[in-house]
Amino acid sequence: MKRLVGIVLVAALGGLLWALPAFGPSDYVIAFAARLLALALLAGSFNLLMSFTGMVSFGHSAFFGVGSYAVALLYRRDSNPDAAWALLLAFAVAACVAAALAPSVLRTSGVYFVLLSLALGQVIWGIVDGWRSVTGGTDGVIIAAPLWTVLWPLDTAAATLRFTIVVGMLGLAMLYVIVTSPFGAGLTGVRESPIRMQALGFDVFRLRYLAFVLACGFAGVAGGLLAIINRFTSPDSMSVRLSVELPLIVILGGKGSFWGPLVAAVLLFTAEELISVLTPMWPLVLGLLFMTCVYVLRYDVMRVAANHHLFSTRGRQTEGSRADGAASL
Amino acid sequence: METAIIQGLNGITWAMVLFLLASGFTIIYGQMRIVNIAQGSYYLLGAYAAISLAAHTGNFWLAALVSSLLVGALGLVTEFVAIRPLYEAPLYQILLTFGMMLVIGEMAKIVWGTIPLTLDPPALLRGRIEYAGVMFTRYRLAVILFGCVVAVSLWLVYVKTTLGAVLRAIVDDRQMAAGLGIDIQRVGMVSFAAGAALAALGGIAAAPIIAVYPGADLEVLLYAFAVVIIGGAGSLKGAFVASLLVGVFDVVAKGVMPELSRFTIFGLMAVVLTVKPVGLFGRG
Numbered sequence: 351m352k353r354l355v356g357i358v359l360v361a362a363l364g365g366l367l368w369a370l371p372a373f374g375p376s377d378y379v380i381a382f383a384a385r386l387l388a389l390a391l392l393a394g395s396f397n398l399l400m401s402f403t404g405m406v407s408f409g410h411s412a413f414f415g416v417g418s419y420a421v422a423l424l425y426r427r428d429s430n431p432d433a434a435w436a437l438l439l440a441f442a443v444a445a446c447v448a449a450a451l452a453p454s455v456l457r458t459s460g461v462y463f464v465l466l467s468l469a470l471g472q473v474i475w476g477i478v479d480g481w482r483s484v485t486g487g488t489d490g491v492i493i494a495a496p497l498w499t500v501l502w503p504l505d506t507a508a509a510t511l512r513f514t515i516v517v518g519m520l521g522l523a524m525l526y527v528i529v530t531s532p533f534g535a536g537l538t539g540v541r542e543s544p545i546r547m548q549a550l551g552f553d554v555f556r557l558r559y560l561a562f563v564l565a566c567g568f569a570g571v572a573g574g575l576l577a578i579i580n581r582f583t584s585p586d587s588m589s590v591r592l593s594v595e596l597p598l599i600v601i602l603g604g605k606g607s608f609w610g611p612l613v614a615a616v617l618l619f620t621a622e623e624l625i626s627v628l629t630p631m632w633p634l635v636l637g638l639l640f641m642t643c644v645y646v647l648r649y650d651v652m653r654v655a656a657n658h659h660l661f662s663t664r665g666r667q668t669e670g671s672r673a674d675g676a677a678s679l
Numbered sequence: 680m681e682t683a684i685i686q687g688l689n690g691i692t693w694a695m696v697l698f699l700l701a702s703g704f705t706i707i708y709g710q711m712r713i714v715n716i717a718q719g720s721y722y723l724l725g726a727y728a729a730i731s732l733a734a735h736t737g738n739f740w741l742a743a744l745v746s747s748l749l750v751g752a753l754g755l756v757t758e759f760v761a762i763r764p765l766y767e768a769p770l771y772q773i774l775l776t777f778g779m780m781l782v783i784g785e786m787a788k789i790v791w792g793t794i795p796l797t798l799d800p801p802a803l804l805r806g807r808i809e810y811a812g813v814m815f816t817r818y819r820l821a822v823i824l825f826g827c828v829v830a831v832s833l834w835l836v837y838v839k840t841t842l843g844a845v846l847r848a849i850v851d852d853r854q855m856a857a858g859l860g861i862d863i864q865r866v867g868m869v870s871f872a873a874g875a876a877l878a879a880l881g882g883i884a885a886a887p888i889i890a891v892y893p894g895a896d897l898e899v900l901l902y903a904f905a906v907v908i909i910g911g912a913g914s915l916k917g918a919f920v921a922s923l924l925v926g927v928f929d930v931v932a933k934g935v936m937p938e939l940s941r942f943t944i945f946g947l948m949a950v951v952l953t954v955k956p957v958g959l960f961g962r963g
Contacts, residue, residue, distance in 0.1 A: 406770055454949040457956050461912050464714055464773060469904045469948065472897070476941030590897060594777045597770065634785035640778025641761070644771045 356609065364519050371508035380507040381579055382623060386616050387511075387518040388575040393615035394525045394608075395568035396596040401606050402529050403561040404541030407455075408464055408593050409471025410569055413444040415588025417570025418577035419478060420444070422491040430495045433504060437517060437574045444570020447474075448563045456558050471593050479585040490584030497578060504578065514575055521571055522612070528564065529608055537561050591633070598640060601647055684813050686930055692819040692888065694926025695826025699881030700899055701906035701918045702833060703874035709850040709913030710863075710870035713762060714769065716776040718878050718903055719896035720783040725750045725879025726886040726895075727791045730798045739801035747879040754875025758868045780896060788893045795890030798883070822884045829880070830919050837915060846870075850913050902929070905944050909951045911961025920959060 367387070371380055392414050399405045417440035424436050455466050478485045485491065497504040504510045528534050536557050539547045544554045577583040599618055603610030626632045704718045725746050732742035761779070765771050800818040807814050837843040848856040849863055857863050881899075882891065905925050910917025925944060932943040951959060 408773070454952050458952060461708065461712075461714055461769075462908060462952075462957065464769075465904045465908050465912075466948065466952070469901055469908065470945065472901045473941050473945040476901075477939060480937070480941065481939065591781070594774070598774055601770075601774070631785055631789075633781045637778040637781030637783075637785065640774055640781065644765065644775040644778065647771075 360519070360522075364515055367515055368512060371511065377507040380511050384507075384511040384514040384579045385576060386619055387514050388572045388579060389619045390612045390615045391518050391521045391575065392569055392572035393596060393599050393603075393611050394522050395565045395572060397600055397608065397611045398525055398529065398537075398561060398565045398568070400597060400600045401608075401611070402534060402541065403537040403558060403565075405463070405558060405562065406597055407471075407562075408468035408590075408597070409474070410467075410565070410596050411590070411592035412471035412474035412588045413448055413566035413569040414573035414576070414592070415478065415583070415585070416447050416474065417441070417444045417573030418583040418587045419485060419491065419573075420570065421574040421577040422493055422583040423484070425493045425495045425497070426491055430498070433497050433499045433513065433578055434517075436578070437571050440570040440574030440577075441567040442570075444573070445563050445567035448566030449559075452559055452562045456555065456562060468590065468593070471588065472590060475585055475588045475590070478588065485585075488585060490582055490586075493577065493581045497581075510579055514579060517571065517575055521568055525568060526608060533557075533560075591636070594640075595636070598643060602643060681813050685815060686934060687927060688813075688815055688819065688823070690927030690930035691923065692822050692926075693930055694922045694924075695822050696881050696885040696888075697899075697902050697906050697926050698826050698830060698919055698922035699884060700878050701903045701910070701922055702829075702915055703877030703881070704903050705907055705910070705913055705915060705918045706870050706877070707874035708907070709915075710846065711762075711867040712769070712853070713871075714773050714776070715871075715874065716773055716900065717757075717779040717783065718874070719898075719900035720780045720787075721750050721754065721875040721878035722882035722885075722899050723787055723891060723896040724753070724783060724882070725876075726798070726882030726891040727787055727796070728879075729883040729886060730796050730891070731791075733798055739799070742798075743880075743883045746883060747876045750879035751872045751876030755868060755872040757875070758871035762871065763864070763868075780900075784893060784896055791891075793893050795892040796886075797890045798886035800887040818887055822888070825884060829877070830915075833915055901941075902944070905948055907958070908948050909958055911958030914958070914960035914962075917958055917960030 367383060370383055392410075396407075396410045399407055399410070420440045420443040421436045424431070424439060451470060455463065455470060458466055479487060481487070497510075499513055501513065501516070502509055504513055529537075536547070536552055539550075539552065540554055540557050540561075547557075548554050573583075573587060576587060595618065599614045600611045602618070603612070603614030622632060622636070625635050629635075700718065700722055703721070704715060707713055707715050707718075728746035728749055729739075729742045732745055733739055736742060757779070761775060762772065765775060804818040804821050807816050808820070809815075835843075837846060845856070845861055845866060848859070848861065849866060853863060885891075885899075902925060906918055906921045908921075909924060910919070910921030924947065928947055929940065929944060932940040936943075955961070
């Protein structure tokens with residue numbers, strides 16, 4: 351029943367977004383709605399790691415950026431393939447980069463995982479920022495090609511938004527299927543107690559590895575979408591700020607919930623957009639937001655009030671597993 | 680040959696700056712199990728404050744002393760107000776200190792602007808010295824000397840004093856140390872202040888060599904992470920050895936292939952972690 355309500359709600363939301371251009375908003379608003387959807391997909395992919403596998407990576411935006419560069423650089427060549435193919439490429443490239451780098455990151459745990467994932471994200475950012483001859487450095491890459499898909503040409507903001515809706519909903523649906531599948535149950539087992547999972551005969555490293563690669567692949571698709579929406583990408587797409595915003599989003603939305611973080615992502619990035627228009631000091635506001643949230647929500651960690659979160663439906667942990675979790679991060 | 684020696688010395692100078700920064704980080708982590716993302720902000724604040732103080736007083740030494748003490752005091756306050764309510768909640772500590780980094784970074788931008796600033800070295804340390812055909816600036820040599828002095832003093836405190844025994848006990852087993860009657864909260868508070876002051880000293884030492892600018896906090900933080908990962912979190916010896924490795928490696932790599940120099944640091948980290956997942960001198 352609950353699932354049915356969820357599906358109806360999401361379908362209604364998708365329909366509403368689909369109809370948005372009909373209400374005659376400016377292209378800016380349409381593109382902004384599309385960006386929010388791409389960022390929600392990014393948050394969803396990160397949530398697969400944080401909520402459902404128990405891995406808090408601080409370098410996730412790097413793979414978002416890798417996907418956006420994969421798409422942008424593809425179109426900088428003379429080719430002009432279907433945008434859907436470009437997004438598949440974004441998935442593949444981000445997943446491959448993750449697959450190559452994951453072994454050294456996933457071998458570590460606790461503080462080393464935090465430091466290494468953050469450092470890894472910064473290193474990827476540094477390479478993209480520094481490797482001017484290929485990536486254009488800080489200037490970024492502009493997509494000049496007239497984009498198209500087999501469905502319709504992406505010649506207007508509305509067409510791009512609708513393409514984003516199709517891809518975004520598909521991506522989120524796939525993430526939902528992953529999370530609720532037996533594989534997802536295995537990941538939850540890894541989150542709750544890696545040792546017990548190992549004792550049950552599961553290959554914990556392999557589960558973590560697959561989750562990491564998949565999550566990074568979806569982040570790549572989200573990044574590719576962003577590049578297509580903006581017709582542009584720059585090293586800002588893989589900023590450490592974005593990487594650290596993601597765990598904040600998951601905490602705000604409710605760790606363990608699938609939908610909560612998506613809503614939180616939409617709220618946070620909308621706030622970012624609105625405040626950035628008013629003042630160049632968004633980082634200051636964000637910093638204060640970080641500190642406030644930590645104080646307001648810290649009781650959850652101390653198990654005083656578990657119902658602080660919006661939408662927290664799943665992932666209520668037992669006391670023992672909380673202790674495990676605290677030890678693993 | 681001369682260039683190689685100068686590059687090596689440059690690397691060691693950079694290594695000493697990294698050591699000051701990373702030793703602060705590793706002391707805080709060792710004593711309190713806190714990942715302090717704001718460590719780079721203390722570096723930034725130390726450098727900026729010293730630049731302002733030096734501009735007002737005209738005295739480098741006074742500026743350096745007061746600036747590091749100020750940042751140390753800020754660390755003390757931060758620990759008491761912000762960090763203490765979040766013990767045993769590592770993720771929240773990281774998010775909190777990240778928020779602090781954003782706030783401090785923006786504040787610094789308001790106060791000191793976005794133009795890169797440098798600090799004039801003191802009169803005593805201006806100019807170069809030449810030995811066997813190698814020219815090297817006095818100031819850099821002084822930074823190397825200072826880094827070594829700090830390293831030796833820290834080592835002496837850790838190994839030769841009662842305070843050091845307490846500190847090592849906390850690194851090894853917090854609960855047991857607390858059970859033995861050690862006030863780990865007070866030690867943690869002092870450690871946090873000391874760690875912040877060390878980072879500030881790093882910033883001050885670096886300010887005459889490399890400019891300070893918004894974003895430098897994050898940049899040096901990456902290096903501190905590399906040092907801590909390679910050396911082993913919580914280990915001072917590891918921080919020293921890894922600083923030398925990272926510092927020299929970084930300067931050489933920047934000379935050979937500037938575009939991909941960051942990747943070489945990651946390569947170094949990956950190699951070390953493959954051999955020893957807890958760093959060279961880390962313990963579990």
